[in-house]
Amino acid sequence: MSTITPDVIAAHQLTQTEYEKILSLLGREPSFTELGIFSVMWSEHCSYKSSRVHLKKLPTRSKHVLQGPGENAGIIDIGDGMAIAFKIESHNHPSFIEPFQGAATGVGGILRDIFTMGARPIAVMDALRFGQLDDPETGARNARLLEGVVSGIAHYGNCFGVPTVGGECSFDESYDGNPLVNVFALGVFRHDEVFYGKATGIGNPVIYVGAKTGRDGIHGASMASAEFTEESKQKRPNVQVGDPFMEKLLLEACLEAMKTGAIVGIQDMGAAGLTSSSCEMGSRAGTGVEMDLDLVPQRESGMSAYEIMLSESQERMLLVATKGREREVLDVFEKWGLDAVVVGIVRDDGMLRIRQHGEVVAEIPNRALADEAPLYHRPYTKPLRTAPLDGPEVASKNLLGDLKTLLASGDLCSKRWIWEQYDHQVRTNTVAGPGAEAAIVRIKGTKTSVAMALDGNGRYCALDPREGTKLIVAECCRNLSTVGALPLAATNNLNFGNPERPEIMAQIVESIEGMAEACAFFETPITGGNVSLYNETLGMPIVPTPVIGIVGTLETGIPVGIPFQQEGRSVILLGGYGKADKRQFGSSQYAKTICNSVWGTPPKLDMDYEKRVQAAIRALVRARLVESAHDISDGGLAVALAECCFGPNGIGAEIALDSSFSPEILLFHEGPSRILVSTSQPEAVLAEARKNSVEAVEIGVTLKARVVVRNRTETYFDSMIEDLKVVWSESLNHLLRSPVLVADA
Amino acid sequence: MKIGVVVFPGSNCDHDAWYAANNNLEQQAEFIWHGSSDLGNVDAIILPGGFSYGDYLRCGAIAKFSPVMAAVKRFAAEGGPVLGICNGFQVLVEAGLLPGALVRNEGLRFVCRDVDLEIGTANSPFTHQARAGQRLRLPVAHGEGCYVADEAVLDQLEREDRIALRYIDNPNGSQRNIAGILNEGRNVMGMMPHPERAADRLMGNTDGLVILKSLVSSVAAYAAPQLSTANI
Numbered sequence: 001m002s003t004i005t006p007d008v009i010a011a012h013q014l015t016q017t018e019y020e021k022i023l024s025l026l027g028r029e030p031s032f033t034e035l036g037i038f039s040v041m042w043s044e045h046c047s048y049k050s051s052r053v054h055l056k057k058l059p060t061r062s063k064h065v066l067q068g069p070g071e072n073a074g075i076i077d078i079g080d081g082m083a084i085a086f087k088i089e090s091h092n093h094p095s096f097i098e099p100f101q102g103a104a105t106g107v108g109g110i111l112r113d114i115f116t117m118g119a120r121p122i123a124v125m126d127a128l129r130f131g132q133l134d135d136p137e138t139g140a141r142n143a144r145l146l147e148g149v150v151s152g153i154a155h156y157g158n159c160f161g162v163p164t165v166g167g168e169c170s171f172d173e174s175y176d177g178n179p180l181v182n183v184f185a186l187g188v189f190r191h192d193e194v195f196y197g198k199a200t201g202i203g204n205p206v207i208y209v210g211a212k213t214g215r216d217g218i219h220g221a222s223m224a225s226a227e228f229t230e231e232s233k234q235k236r237p238n239v240q241v242g243d244p245f246m247e248k249l250l251l252e253a254c255l256e257a258m259k260t261g262a263i264v265g266i267q268d269m270g271a272a273g274l275t276s277s278s279c280e281m282g283s284r285a286g287t288g289v290e291m292d293l294d295l296v297p298q299r300e301s302g303m304s305a306y307e308i309m310l311s312e313s314q315e316r317m318l319l320v321a322t323k324g325r326e327r328e329v330l331d332v333f334e335k336w337g338l339d340a341v342v343v344g345i346v347r348d349d350g351m352l353r354i355r356q357h358g359e360v361v362a363e364i365p366n367r368a369l370a371d372e373a374p375l376y377h378r379p380y381t382k383p384l385r386t387a388p389l390d391g392p393e394v395a396s397k398n399l400l401g402d403l404k405t406l407l408a409s410g411d412l413c414s415k416r417w418i419w420e421q422y423d424h425q426v427r428t429n430t431v432a433g434p435g436a437e438a439a440i441v442r443i444k445g446t447k448t449s450v451a452m453a454l455d456g457n458g459r460y461c462a463l464d465p466r467e468g469t470k471l472i473v474a475e476c477c478r479n480l481s482t483v484g485a486l487p488l489a490a491t492n493n494l495n496f497g498n499p500e501r502p503e504i505m506a507q508i509v510e511s512i513e514g515m516a517e518a519c520a521f522f523e524t525p526i527t528g529g530n531v532s533l534y535n536e537t538l539g540m541p542i543v544p545t546p547v548i549g550i551v552g553t554l555e556t557g558i559p560v561g562i563p564f565q566q567e568g569r570s571v572i573l574l575g576g577y578g579k580a581d582k583r584q585f586g587s588s589q590y591a592k593t594i595c596n597s598v599w600g601t602p603p604k605l606d607m608d609y610e611k612r613v614q615a616a617i618r619a620l621v622r623a624r625l626v627e628s629a630h631d632i633s634d635g636g637l638a639v640a641l642a643e644c645c646f647g648p649n650g651i652g653a654e655i656a657l658d659s660s661f662s663p664e665i666l667l668f669h670e671g672p673s674r675i676l677v678s679t680s681q682p683e684a685v686l687a688e689a690r691k692n693s694v695e696a697v698e699i700g701v702t703l704k705a706r707v708v709v710r711n712r713t714e715t716y717f718d719s720m721i722e723d724l725k726v727v728w729s730e731s732l733n734h735l736l737r738s739p740v741l742v743a744d745a
Numbered sequence: 746m747k748i749g750v751v752v753f754p755g756s757n758c759d760h761d762a763w764y765a766a767n768n769n770l771e772q773q774a775e776f777i778w779h780g781s782s783d784l785g786n787v788d789a790i791i792l793p794g795g796f797s798y799g800d801y802l803r804c805g806a807i808a809k810f811s812p813v814m815a816a817v818k819r820f821a822a823e824g825g826p827v828l829g830i831c832n833g834f835q836v837l838v839e840a841g842l843l844p845g846a847l848v849r850n851e852g853l854r855f856v857c858r859d860v861d862l863e864i865g866t867a868n869s870p871f872t873h874q875a876r877a878g879q880r881l882r883l884p885v886a887h888g889e890g891c892y893v894a895d896e897a898v899l900d901q902l903e904r905e906d907r908i909a910l911r912y913i914d915n916p917n918g919s920q921r922n923i924a925g926i927l928n929e930g931r932n933v934m935g936m937m938p939h940p941e942r943a944a945d946r947l948m949g950n951t952d953g954l955v956i957l958k959s960l961v962s963s964v965a966a967y968a969a970p971q972l973s974t975a976n977i
Binding site for chain 2: 141151154155158159160195243244245246248249335337419420421422423424426427428430431442444556557558
């Protein structure tokens with residue numbers, strides 16, 4: 001029955017060499033079902049075959065890390081016998097094909113990764129990237145994508161009952177055909193409540209729980225491992241449909257079943273569904289898993305073994321129970337009205353053995369699937385770079401006008417339109433939510449809160465992936481430090497183009513090495529994450545977009561926020577005026593938005609200095625010596641200052657600078673390691689800065705309703721806050737206003 | 746006092762109501778499973794927010810058939826206080842314990858934000874610690890919170906002083922800015938805003954306490970529930 005022709009192999013996105021490896025691992029020709037199983041497990045999405053050799057460079061350990069990469073999510077200790085599990089994952093490709101369901105199932109997938117470990121999800125954040133909204137050709141489509149993605153995230157998270165507490169969203173033309181949807185989730189549990197995806201105990205029953213298996217999502221993992229072409233939109237049936245209600249029941253039932261003590265291992269069926277959950281659990285435990293597909297709950301009749309094994313139907317889990325205690329587990333799922341069926345048994349032979357209609361239809365060593373996937377040392381040259389080193393002369397005609405243009409830009413404007421659609425408060429733990437420097441979620445029953453932030457910057461990484469990535473790690477840590485939290489660990493989502501192109505592979509390598517260096521320096525090991533490659537449409541790659549999510553802890557209390565609180569307070573620029581030159585200015589939002597051109601290099605990062613600035617702000621926030629704190633990043637000092645003025649109390653500031661920078665650079669450069677604070681105790685703030693050997697400049701005083709900026713003898717601008725705030729807060733509404741907005745669901 | 750918090754499959758603010766009752770009000774709270782036809786020995790019932798049975802049909806349309814709702818109806822008929830929050834309000838309306846309907850927000854989008862409200866009447870077990878006209882700021886989080894009813898019902902609600910809460914900045918297009926209403930017996934209230942999310946200083950807002958504390962003190966005052974003549 002030699003059905004495996006070269007065409008069939010190619011259709012499974014396997015190379016001839018990979019097929020030969022399959023032949024030698026099996027010692028025979030695979031069946032069609034077996035070929036399908038290999039193709040998903042060896043896809044880029046599941047096997048990380050292009051990135052794995054470089055991912056090994058990342059630091060993964062510290063005294064806080066209880067579980068590093070390799071499990072469904074990383075786990076860190078947060079004290080009091082409590083731990084958190086967290087991870088970020090992409091759903092880029094499905095979200096382009098069908099934004100609503102693509103994004104919704106992205107949320108569903110990462111939530112399962114968290115509660116399959118025994119943790120109750122308590123927070124979600126999203127990093128989103130789209131093409132420019134104001135592009136005359138693609139703007140309307142980009143707006144529709146954003147609408148669909150946001151309503152998909154809202155639909156799933158809101159119904160499931162997890163707050164979406166933060167995230168980020170920015171725009172670049174390179175995302176026109178490749179929007180990015182990266183979803184981060186975090187859960188909490190006690191140390192003794194941790195579960196792993198291991199099929200241990202020979203003779204133990206393998207139990208299938210949750211939704212029935214249908215034909216949806218077949219080959220989703222392989223789809224996520226290929227470039228897009230015009231035909232990609234016809235892959236819509238490859239995108240799964242999410243049911244957040246089912247997931248909520250699955251969550252409650254799983255956590256309750258875990259409490260019986262009868263579960264020994266559990267894993268969700270994510271990418272590659274029943275295939276990956278069974279062979280990975282077997283591989284981790286060094287056991288075999290035998291299943292009879294006739295027992296698998298099915299949504300439709302006549303499904304082949306190939307279809308059942310490759311289906312990516314959502315809201316399903318595979319678990320292994322202690323032999324003889326199946327009933328306890330099945331009873332819990334029955335209470336919640338969910339299917340739960342014993343479909344197989346753990347064996348001692350290390351094989352994945354699949355039966356259907358009384359015959360063995362697949363028999364493959366688990367290790368061959370999970371651990372023997374091809375590993376590529378793909379060739380790389382110099383990172384792809386299209387921008388020039390030097391840019392145009394920068395001479396502003398109107399500094400206030402430039403500030404307003406920046407505040408109205410998609411990247412910098414208020415994202416309230418997005419996050420108001422997310423329930424960011426459910427579970428009543430959200431101490432600081434969307435729009436804050438970092439989100440803060442209290443852990444009930446303890447004195448500890450968890451702070452978290454997501455950061456990415458494709459603009460910097462396109463100019464220099466190594467330095468750009470170091471900068472986003474530094475900024476993410478700074479976000480946490482600015483709310484008083486100590487950064488503890490990280491998760492990463494590496495979004496790049498086609499790794500088979502050496503100049504793209506070089507971006508991946510440089511970025512990972514930069515991340516490794518910065519994460520080691522800031523003591524935030526990577527505990528897991530996701531790699532999304534082939535983000536290209538018709539040969540146009542996205543700008544390199546590593547996204548980092550960092551978590552940390554602080555003592556629970558009323559948070560220090562971004563806005564100025566009271567008039568008459570000192571405004572201090574902790575970290576000083578920073579360093580910048582014309583080339584570094586080329587990577588700024590000002591260059592992108594005002595000059596319509598990006599050139600040069602990212603800002604220069606001195607990691608040692610950065611760490612000291614962060615130590616200083618943490619101490620100040622914890623001692624309540626500052627009333628507000630906001631780090632300076634995209635848009636520079638002027639944009640950060642404006643944002644500090646947008647609080648409910650309507651407090652602005654009169655700023656008198658003393659710098660020899662040009663006005664544009666002084667106001668808008670993005671040199672790192674700087675934080676804007678307001679305080680009633682300036683001497684204490686300056687003293688803390690001195691103690692940490694960092695600069696701090698008292699630059700002004702807060703006042704009602706106005707914001708004024710002078711440098712030496714020159715007045716740069718003098719504006720009512722309201723004039724700036726209205727531009728900033730209304731802009732996204734205007735950018736999205738389009739006659740063809742479609743409300744999904 | 747003992748507060749029963751009903752848990753439907755898909756309830757997701759059940760734990761929040763339970764936590765607020767236990768920790769912010771320092772009362773006893775317990776969960777009541779949707780399959781239960783007995784409420785046990787509780788003094789008040791909270792129907793919490795969430796997406797009961799997924800709410801794929803119409804919010805609350807399935808929940809009204811659950812065994813626990815028959816028990817809640819009996820409890821309400823005997824004058825027991827019942828507070829429905831968000832999805833709980835939707836369930837009360839579907840179950841016929843309150844008039845009108847809650848339909849999709851005017852803007853067709855889910856909205857989660859703090860809104861300004863005004864107490865419509867202090868004459869209820871849920872608002873008696875406030876005064877009519879008192880301003881509150883409470884979070885809303887819903888996709889289907891637009892209150893509608895025919896003119897006669899709306900007039901009757903106003904005439905009988907049964908509009909317990911009104912929006913000052915209406916987030917969903919509700920008729921006559923209605924955010925919360927009472928039944929004829931005044932012992933059943935449905936409201937879209939979430940008082941349990943505004944009951945803790947750490948969450949930056951304690952405006953919800955006036956409603957939750959009113960409930961607690963009224964139960965204490967009426968140790969023996971009065972029989973209402975109005976319902977059933």
